[in-house]
Amino acid sequence: MPVKPLSAFMPLLNWAPGYSRADAQSDLVAALIVTIMLVPQSLAYAMLAGLPPQVGLYASILPLVVYAVMGTSRALAVGPVAVVSLMTAAAVGQVAAPGSAAYLTAAITLAFLSGLVLLAMSLLRLGFLANFLSHPVISGFITASGVLIALSQLKHVLGITVSGDTLPELLTGLFTGIGGANGYTLVIGVAATVFLFWSRTRAKPLLLARGMPPRPADLLAKAAPVAAIVLSILAVVQFGLVERGVKIVGDIPAGLPPFALPSFDLGLWRELLLPAVLISLVGFVESISVAQTLAAKRRQRIVPNQELSALGASNIAAALSGGYPVTGGFARSVVNFDAGAATPLAGAFTAVGLLLATVFLTPLFRFLPQAVLAATIIVAVLSLVDLAAIKRTYAYSKADFAAMAVTILTVLGVGVEAGITAGVTLSLVLFLWRTSRPHMAIVGQVPGTEHFRNIDRHEVITDPAILSIRVDESLYFANARALEDAIYDRIADHPELRNVILMCPAVNAIDASALESLEAIAHRLASAGIGFHLSEVKGPVMDALKTSDFLDHFKGRIFLSQFEAVRTLSTTA
């Protein structure tokens, strides 16, 4: 194996030498914009994960730096994201009580384990496992998670207490608790939600219409959450709303992220391993999709295996600095990209900005109402809900829709881990089921040509003594018997048959089971006095057959083309 250059593991070395003043300027501007967006978002996602607010900031700093050194995407921003925060809450909530020290330790341990899983996947080149999360399953998972997250935040907007993690529990809790809603909280929460929704879509067009140039208009629209935060803090302080029952974020310890260690309790590791694997897979899929989308726009390249390493190291960095599981987020990466980030240094600058905010600005957030943080989460996650995808999938493929529907219903009714497991399992079963029943066509010759087509779709010439059957799938254990059945059924019905030709242009592989089936077919046809032949066998398949003793026993012929086969074997011509 050739020794890889160091730059393969530290892509930093590829761009750092050519770093220019213009790059630095772009990166600094992008960093400023992303920092303004990330401070409230980090606090909010920590609340979603059931963790103290500062943990969200911690998880946003060191991982960004590590990814800047190791990642292959130049625009990806790594940190806490909504779906992973929900998955963290679900996993950690099963082993510790929210608010306890054990809960925080479990979250840190989960990040550490998730990092180890990602590094192991990179080392063993298991990145392909992420491919088994099909688009409909991922899409259904994210939509259902978005709904769950939004519902779980409604309690903060109403100022009530609701326990439960599933749709029925949340709905019941909200329904019974709504009578006890705190009016002040409700006003602030609803106002913030409406304002954030409005600013997301309408603020920029409005500012543009008022004659503001595009760039400041964009910046101002992006700063809307900051306005909501400042206004709500002022309102709380001015009107003494804490005494009137409005819940606030409270004291956030200021200072550098702490050095933390995960628990090394093996029992805890065993309980958190499956969630860590699922978080790693979901996080990797989300991250790489974002990275590839952005890279393609600038014709840059993402190396999936190196991304696994970079995300793994980022999660370990999150754990060691008191954070929780992180991944490349869609919203923050797109903002970073649109703001003009030229290199991963933009991420490092953002980290510095967040560090400064953590050290100096946290006291300012003391009177921030939880309802406003909940509003930012609700507005963020509702953009994840993609109902059109459900309709589109239903129209295109019932099997894909089934996998998606089961994922959504299981996430809503049981939970995130059960949902993704059920979706993946069902999509694999449906795929195996489909390939186990391959499309097979009896073919005949199109008059006047050398082409052979399905006798059910075309007017073709057939010879009653010859059965030409085309199988449209690689032959492997799950469909080998289907081929046997099809051929045996046919010969039982047609005593006049003298030759069977298996046409193989769509057979990309033949495994040992299918090989034995072919031998069995040849043997049984021979004992019934019928010849068995192959046509249009692909080069690689032929190479494989030559390594077995199949061809030594095979009494039939292997024809280059179906036309040649029929011409040679025909009795009527």
Added chain:
Amino acid sequence: MPVKPLSAFMPLLNWAPGYSRADAQSDLVAALIVTIMLVPQSLAYAMLAGLPPQVGLYASILPLVVYAVMGTSRALAVGPVAVVSLMTAAAVGQVAAPGSAAYLTAAITLAFLSGLVLLAMSLLRLGFLANFLSHPVISGFITASGVLIALSQLKHVLGITVSGDTLPELLTGLFTGIGGANGYTLVIGVAATVFLFWSRTRAKPLLLARGMPPRPADLLAKAAPVAAIVLSILAVVQFGLVERGVKIVGDIPAGLPPFALPSFDLGLWRELLLPAVLISLVGFVESISVAQTLAAKRRQRIVPNQELSALGASNIAAALSGGYPVTGGFARSVVNFDAGAATPLAGAFTAVGLLLATVFLTPLFRFLPQAVLAATIIVAVLSLVDLAAIKRTYAYSKADFAAMAVTILTVLGVGVEAGITAGVTLSLVLFLWRTSRPHMAIVGQVPGTEHFRNIDRHEVITDPAILSIRVDESLYFANARALEDAIYDRIADHPELRNVILMCPAVNAIDASALESLEAIAHRLASAGIGFHLSEVKGPVMDALKTSDFLDHFKGRIFLSQFEAVRTLSTTA
């Protein structure tokens, strides 16, 4: 759905009306031969399953009659078989102590559950599940089971007590226990084993050489086990070997099979459900393979779904008459077929023969040494051990070999259930892994033709502004990303590219994930200023694409042939 004729559920109605005197004669002779073979074999397999000897006889009677009415094979003989007996011992041994009444009840319950599983599979048309037991897994499973069974019987040949179910346990037990071997038992056991081995292969040629006509020679050779039994019983009685420590079968209650009921303890059902599913699948695969081999020789037809019903009903019949799980056995079916069985009535006649034996002959077997029964099992199962298959599989496919090796090692080291589960899981994972990394070829035009071939294998003409890529697999979620990666890598390396053509002659299906990948590729290529086109899309795939809105957004062209695509897009021509 059209109403099926009654004969579809009772194939008896197909052949009974035309039943002739000649058929009756053939069936009676076959029944006599099979009965002689089955009496000792039934006792032996019951011993292997850890059950009283008469249970083997009970399991051989009613299931034969039920299969005669419902089965679609005219020669299959249903009853206890070696591998299923071992699986029964493994499953029941986990919930009850051998020799206890609970053990017998659990075995009966296992047969009942297995029958329900088979009937449910028939009703839900889940017979295709059996296809997921690949040939290498089945072959490895049977070979390893054969080795385990032979080793487990050696203790009877030696006259010692050995506990344990795995290879290490059995070897350790035999090694430490061999010092306490009973000399008389050893002599009888070894003599019987050698004689049975010899008679299996050498007796018939020897008799033929001595001038005996083929048919009596064959019959006499098949009666060798009877000779071994008679001689050993005489020896035990004559020399008073019971007092000298030779273990005998002992009293076998004479009489009709009892009416029995399974336990309806749900806890027991839950414990036995997985074993019942595995026994059903293994039994179904063994049975249908035998049935199809024999049917093909006479151009008869087996209906797999009806076979599930017939085997399910046979197992329920076994349970209700005090037996244990049954299936169509290879040895007994081949003997039945070779002896000339014309219709399933041969099975019914065999059942009558076994019933007579159960009622009148069981006292004769009282002094039969267990060592002789063990010898008949050892000789029978060693023919199941197929080492050549291991070598053949290794030469043909490393993936298939890996699945086989894991099955064998897990069966030997852990147990039958773990072994088959591990083998099936690994073979599915390897299949998914293979399809997730499809063969993709960059193709170019073979000079002077309209053919396009792999640029790595052929001298071809390419246009630097066009990337023609052929993917040799259906596109689905597990490989959609691989296609994206391949294309993105390529365009990152070749800034001169203007058009990408995806050549699809081997794409049999495109699922929703792959469709989204195609959309993503089209979108990303468009944002990089590159055209994206398809060629040689199959009819059914095109039909599916038309149900989606893919074609509405698709900016590229879909060409009937690759040649046309390149001719149209070429800049150098």
